[in-house]
């Protein structure tokens with residue numbers, strides 16, 4: 645069995661203005677680290693993503709928002725999200741990478757990592773936010789339903805709260821959203837009192853963390869809150885909004901998770917979801933060496949727990 649990495653150079657065609665933290669250098673650093681890793685060579689399979697269609701993107705986004713993006717000219721969409729010449733294609737392929745993962749699931753292939761830009765978890769149904777255009781994982785969870793995966797569980801360990809993903813699924817009892825994130829921090833949502841609404845009450849679980857929280861706190865939360873809610877919900881597929889800005893030394897946040905913490909968290913996710921497909925999709929992570937190291941550790945754990 646091989647771990648599948650989904651990537652295309654098209655993700656390097658999405659450019660942010662100079663000195664923006666969400667740069668092409670992030671993916672370049674990850675690719676270089678994968679190339680130099682002896683531990684994962686031979687145990688991975690590279691897949692090319694396909695492009696998502698309008699019909700697929702609008703499973704979770706408003707049609708007028710899709711049209712707005714497709715008709716947008718180069719420039720800022722919000723105070724920190726930029727649309728460059730290659731952004732529209734990259735964004736459609738970033739969604740498509742998650743769809744490609746779902747379509748590629750077989751008995752032999754159940755572990756996927758989508759190495760994509762732009763990220764997705766801040767994107768709302770009708771709004772680009774926080775470096776995100778379309779919500780890659782959210783479209784994936786909705787698309788998965790049409791492929792027979794009735795209940796999806798989304799883990800979001802990015803240091804920022806995934807406001808877009810939460811809002812899209814807050815009233816949906818079939819998609820569980822679990823987030824650990826620093827508080828206070830952008831975007832300001834994700835209080836522990838936000839637990840879903842209507843039929844979706846109880847299928848949102850937010851665990852805000854104080855600045856400075858590190859491996860011990862995170863491992864405790866993943867060992868208990870994640871494992872218990874996962875087992876109770878009993879999902880058929882697991883999506884991971886894999887943002888590595890929870891690492892120590894990240895320039896945009898102040899948690900202190902080390903590489904050992906990342907290894908343990910990923911191990912908990914994979915052993916808990918042993919029987920079902922698991923799809924990681926890259927979100928944040930802005931210290932290039934910590935980001936690249938953490939992605940390699942994640943892939944090593946995926947290989948070890950295949």
Ligand SMILES: [Zn+2]
Pocket residue numbers: 802803804887889927928929
């Ligand atoms: Zn983030």
